[in-house]
Amino acid sequence: MQHFDPEIVQSLESGLQERFHQRSDFLCKHVVIAGEKFKAYYFRTLVNLPKTLSILNQIGIDRKNDLKWNSIHSMEVDAPVSLNELYNHLLRGKLILLGQEGFVAVIEPEHAELSRPVMSPNSENPLQSAFDAFTEDLDTNIGLIRKKMISDQLVIETRSVGSQSIKKIALVYLKGTTLPEVIESVEKKLEENAHHELTTVRDLTQILGHPKFTLIPTYISSELPEETVQNLLNGKVVILMDQFSFAFAFPAIVSDLWSTTLDVQYPLLFQQFLRTIRGASLLLSVTLPGLYVVLNSVNPELLRIQLAITVAKSREGVPYPSLIEALLVLLLLELIVEATIRLPKNIGPTITMIGGILLGQAIVQAKLVSNLLIIILVASAISNFALTSYMNAVGVRLYKYVVLVVSSIFGIWGLEAALVWVILYFASLTTCTVPYLSWSVKGKTADE
Amino acid sequence: MKSFRVKIIAVIMGMMVLLEGCWDMKDINKAYLPVVMGIGKGSKEKYKIILEIPDAAGKIQFLEKEAKSISKAIDLIRTDSEKSINLVHLRLMLFDRKVVDDGIRDIIDYAVRANDISIKGMIAIVDADFDKTLYHVISPTPEISTYDFFSKEAGWTPNQSLVTIWEAYRSQNSYSEDMAVPLLQNGERTIYAFKGTAVMREDRMVGKLNREETFLYNLFKGNYSGGTIEIAENTSVLIKQSKIKHHRHWSDKGPSLATDITLDVVIAESPSGKSNVQIEKEVRDQLNRNFEMTLKKIKGYRSDVLGIGVMYRPQLTEEQIKNWKSKWFPKLEQKINVRVNVINEILIKDEAHLDQTFIR
Numbered sequence: 046m047q048h049f050d051p052e053i054v055q056s057l058e059s060g061l062q063e064r065f066h067q068r069s070d071f072l073c074k075h076v077v078i079a080g081e082k083f084k085a086y087y088f089r090t091l092v093n094l095p096k097t098l099s100i101l102n103q104i105g106i107d108r109k110n111d112l113k114w115n116s117i118h119s120m121e122v123d124a125p126v127s128l129n130e131l132y133n134h135l136l137r138g139k140l141i142l143l144g145q146e147g148f149v150a151v152i153e154p155e156h157a158e159l160s161r162p163v164m165s166p167n168s169e170n171p172l173q174s175a176f177d178a179f180t181e182d183l184d185t186n187i188g189l190i191r192k193k194m195i196s197d198q199l200v201i202e203t204r205s206v207g208s209q210s211i212k213k214i215a216l217v218y219l220k221g222t223t224l225p226e227v228i229e230s231v232e233k234k235l236e237e238n239a240h241h242e243l244t245t246v247r248d249l250t251q252i253l254g255h256p257k258f259t260l261i262p263t264y265i266s267s268e269l270p271e272e273t274v275q276n277l278l279n280g281k282v283v284i285l286m287d288q289f290s291f292a293f294a295f296p297a298i299v300s301d302l303w304s305t306t307l308d309v310q311y312p313l314l315f316q317q318f319l320r321t322i323r324g325a326s327l328l329l330s331v332t333l334p335g336l337y338v339v340l341n342s343v344n345p346e347l348l349r350i351q352l353a354i355t356v357a358k359s360r361e362g363v364p365y366p367s368l369i370e371a372l373l374v375l376l377l378l379e380l381i382v383e384a385t386i387r388l389p390k391n392i393g394p395t396i397t398m399i400g401g402i403l404l405g406q407a408i409v410q411a412k413l414v415s416n417l418l419i420i421i422l423v424a425s426a427i428s429n430f431a432l433t434s435y436m437n438a439v440g441v442r443l444y445k446y447v448v449l450v451v452s453s454i455f456g457i458w459g460l461e462a463a464l465v466w467v468i469l470y471f472a473s474l475t476t477c478t479v480p481y482l483s484w485s486v487k488g489k490t491a492d493e
Numbered sequence: 494m495k496s497f498r499v500k501i502i503a504v505i506m507g508m509m510v511l512l513e514g515c516w517d518m519k520d521i522n523k524a525y526l527p528v529v530m531g532i533g534k535g536s537k538e539k540y541k542i543i544l545e546i547p548d549a550a551g552k553i554q555f556l557e558k559e560a561k562s563i564s565k566a567i568d569l570i571r572t573d574s575e576k577s578i579n580l581v582h583l584r585l586m587l588f589d590r591k592v593v594d595d596g597i598r599d600i601i602d603y604a605v606r607a608n609d610i611s612i613k614g615m616i617a618i619v620d621a622d623f624d625k626t627l628y629h630v631i632s633p634t635p636e637i638s639t640y641d642f643f644s645k646e647a648g649w650t651p652n653q654s655l656v657t658i659w660e661a662y663r664s665q666n667s668y669s670e671d672m673a674v675p676l677l678q679n680g681e682r683t684i685y686a687f688k689g690t691a692v693m694r695e696d697r698m699v700g701k702l703n704r705e706e707t708f709l710y711n712l713f714k715g716n717y718s719g720g721t722i723e724i725a726e727n728t729s730v731l732i733k734q735s736k737i738k739h740h741r742h743w744s745d746k747g748p749s750l751a752t753d754i755t756l757d758v759v760i761a762e763s764p765s766g767k768s769n770v771q772i773e774k775e776v777r778d779q780l781n782r783n784f785e786m787t788l789k790k791i792k793g794y795r796s797d798v799l800g801i802g803v804m805y806r807p808q809l810t811e812e813q814i815k816n817w818k819s820k821w822f823p824k825l826e827q828k829i830n831v832r833v834n835v836i837n838e839i840l841i842k843d844e845a846h847l848d849q850t851f852i853r
C-alpha cells in the first residue's frame with residue numbers, strides 16, 4: 046500500500062487503460078471493501094475476484110467494521126514503483142486496487158482454476174517408484190521436489206527469461222554434489238541470454254549455448270519428480286520451466302543412453318542386467334540394418350555358408366538391391382512409428398495391426414522384400430525402443446541411416462568406421478563444461 | 494567461405510560414392526556360391542574346373558569348364574551361367590591325382606593370390622576316378638556335407654588329416670616343413686571315403702600314410718580330440734587329453750629329438766579280467782612300436798611333414814635352415830616315448846583281489 050499523488054494515480058489509471066484496452070478480459074471494477082471504495086484492475090481470466098473480495102473482507106475488517114490496513118498489507122506483493130511493473134504484475138495475475146485518496150496496492154489474489162492437480166505420469170511408466178508427476182505449475186513442481194528431497198543443500202533459483210513474453214524458470218541443484226563449474230556455466234549462460242525468448246525446449250538449449258545440431262539430446266527430460274531427485278543426486282543441474290510439466294536435467298552424458306535413474310530402485314544385479322540389455326539394444330539398433338546390407342551385397346563371406354544359402358533363398362525374386370529394399374521398409378517402419386505416436390490411444394492398436402501384420406506379411410508374400418529383412422528391421426526397431434528415452438531413441442534412429450549408407454558403400458569396414466565415427470563425435474561433445482563421454486557428473490568435493 | 498566448404502564436402506561425398514569400387518557389388522541372390530572346386534586334368538586344355546554349388550533345397554548344381562588357367566575356366570563358367578560366381582564361400586579344393594603329379598605350387602599360389610578365395614579353405618587330393626568322385630551325390634543330399642566332412646565341429650576325426658590353403662602355402666614355401674594332404678575317394682553310402690594321407694615334398698607327392706599312420710601323425714601334431722586307439726582282443730581306449738613335450742638336442746652328428754607324449758585315456762571297451770595296468774602297458778607298447786615304424790617311413794620319404802624343422806629353427810643359422818631338408822633332416826635321430834594314464838579307474842568287486850588293478 047502506497048500513497049501517491051492523485052494526479053499520479055490518475056495517470057496510472059489512464060496508462061493502464063490505454064495499454065490494455067484491447068484485451069477483453071482486462072477489467073476495471075468498483076469494489077467496496079469494509080466500506081471503503083476501491084477501483085480494482087485485473088484480468089478476469091486469471092483472478093477469481095469474488096473469492097478474493099470475500100477473503101479481503103474477512104481479514105480486513107475489525108470489529109468496528111473499519112478497514113484494517115495492516116491485514117491487507119499481508120496480502121500485498123510488493124510496492125509498485127513504475128507503470129511497467131504494474132503491467133507485469135497484472136500479467137502475472139495480480140490484482141491492483143486503487144483507493145480514493147491515492148492508495149495503490151498490488152494484491153496477491155485467489156487465482157482462477159487453471160492448473161491441473163498432481164497426477165500420475167502420462168509419458169513414463171515407472172515400475173517401482175513414486176507415481177506423482179510434474180504439472181504445469183512451476184511452484185507445484187518445486188514443491189514436489191522439495192517434498193521428495195528434504196535437504197538444506199537443495200538450492201532453487203527462480204529467474205525470468207525473455208523480453209516479449211516472460212517465462213519463469215527455476216534452476217535447481219544440490220550444493221556440494223553438483224560440480225561448481227557446471228553451475229557456474231549454466232548461470233552465466235542464463236544471465237547472458239536473459240532476454241532471449243523462451244517458449245520451447247529448444248530455446249532453452251539455445252539459451253544454455255548448446256550446439257544446434259546434436260545427434261543426441263544434451264539434456265534428460267523427465268516427468269517424474271522421483272527421477273529428477275535422482276538426477277540431482279547424480280550431480281546434474283535441473284531446470285524447471287513454468288507451464289511445462291517436464292524437468293530438464295543438464296548435462297546429459299553417455300551413460301544416460303542406457304541407464305535410467307529409476308534403475309536404482311531394483312536390486313543391483315537386475316540393474317546391471319537391464320543396463321547391459323539396453324547397451325546391447327543400442328548397438329543392435331544402430332548396426333542391424335547396415336549389417337543386413339553388408340552381408341547381403343558387399344561382404345557375403347562373413348555369413349556361414351549354411352546361412353548364406355538360406356539368405357540367398359529368402360532374397361530370391363526380390364527386384365531391388367538390398368540398400369533400396371532396406372530403405373523402403375525402413376521408411377514404412379518410421380511411418381508406422383510416427384503415425385502411432387500421435388494417434389488417440391484407442392486407434393493406435395489398429396494401425397499397429399494393419400501396419401505390422403497385414404503390410405508386413407503382404408510385402409513379403411508379394412516378394413517386394415525378403416522376409417529376413419523384415420525380421421532384421423523389426424528387431425532393430427524394437428531394440429531402438431528399448432533405449433531409455435524417446436529423445437535418445439530418435440538420435441539412434443537417425444544415425445542408423447548413416448550406418449546403413451556408409452556400410453552399403455564400404456561394406457563391413459564402413460560399418461566399423463561409422464561406429465568409430467560416432468564415438469569420435471561423442472568425444473567431441475562438451476555441454477556445460479562436462480565432456481559427453483564422462484562416466485559421472487558428480488562433484489568430488491566434500492560436503493562442507 | 495562456408496559455401497565453398499559445403500561444395501568441397503559435396504564433391505568428396507560424390508567421389509566417395511563413385512570411386513570406392515563397390516558400385517558393381519552384386520546381391521547375394523545374384524551370385525552362385527560354390528563350396529567345392531575340383532581341379533582336374535582337362536581332356537583338351539590344361540585344367541578342368543568343376544564347381545559344386547549347394548542350394549537351400551538340398552540339391553547340388555555342378556558347373557564345369559576347361560581352360561588353360563583356373564581363373565579363365567571360372568570366367569568361362571561365369572559367362573555361361575545366369576548368375577555371377579562368387580568364390581568367397583569356397584571351402585574345399587579337390588585336386589586330381591594327375592594334377593598333383595605335375596605339382597600343385599601354381600594352384601596354391603593362385604588360391605592365395607585370388608582375393609575372393611578364403612585361405613582358410615581346405616585342400617584334398619582325389620585318389621580315384623576324379624569325375625566320379627566329384628559328381629558323386631548321395632541322396633538325400635544334406636546341402637553342405639562336403640564342407641562338414643572336414644569340419645572339426647562335424648565329421649572330422651583324428652583319423653583324417655587336414656590341411657588348409659594357407660598351411661599348404663606356408664609349407665611349400667618353407668625350408669623347414671612339408672605338408673600332408675588328405676586323400677579322398679567317393680564313398681559308397683557317404684559322400685567321400687578317406688583313403689589316407691599324401692606325404693608331399695615341396696609340391697610333389699612322394700608317399701602315402703594309411704589311416705592308422707595318419708592318426709599317429711595327428712597325435713604328434715596335437716589333434717587328438719575323440720581319437721580311439723584300438724588294441725587287439727576287443728580292447729579300445731579313448732583319448733581324452735594328450736600332452737606333448739619335445740626335447741631337442743643338436744650334436745656334431747646332427748639333430749636328435751626325443752618326444753614325450755602323455756595320454757590321458759578312458760577305457761571304452763575291454764574284456765573282463767583285463768587289468769588297467771595291462772591295458773596301459775599294451776597301449777604304450779603298441780603306440781611306441783607304431784610310432785617308430787611311422788617315423789621311419791616318413792624319414793624314408795625325406796619329407797618333413799611333422800614340421801620338426803620348425804622346432805629347431807631358433808637354434809639354426811640361416812645356412813642350416815636352408816639345408817634342413819636336404820642335409821639335416823635325413824640325419825635326424827627321433828625317439829618317441831608314450832606314457833598312458835587310464836583315468837576311468839573303477840574298483841570292481843571281482844577284481845578287488847588283484848592288487849595291481851589299482852596300485853600303480
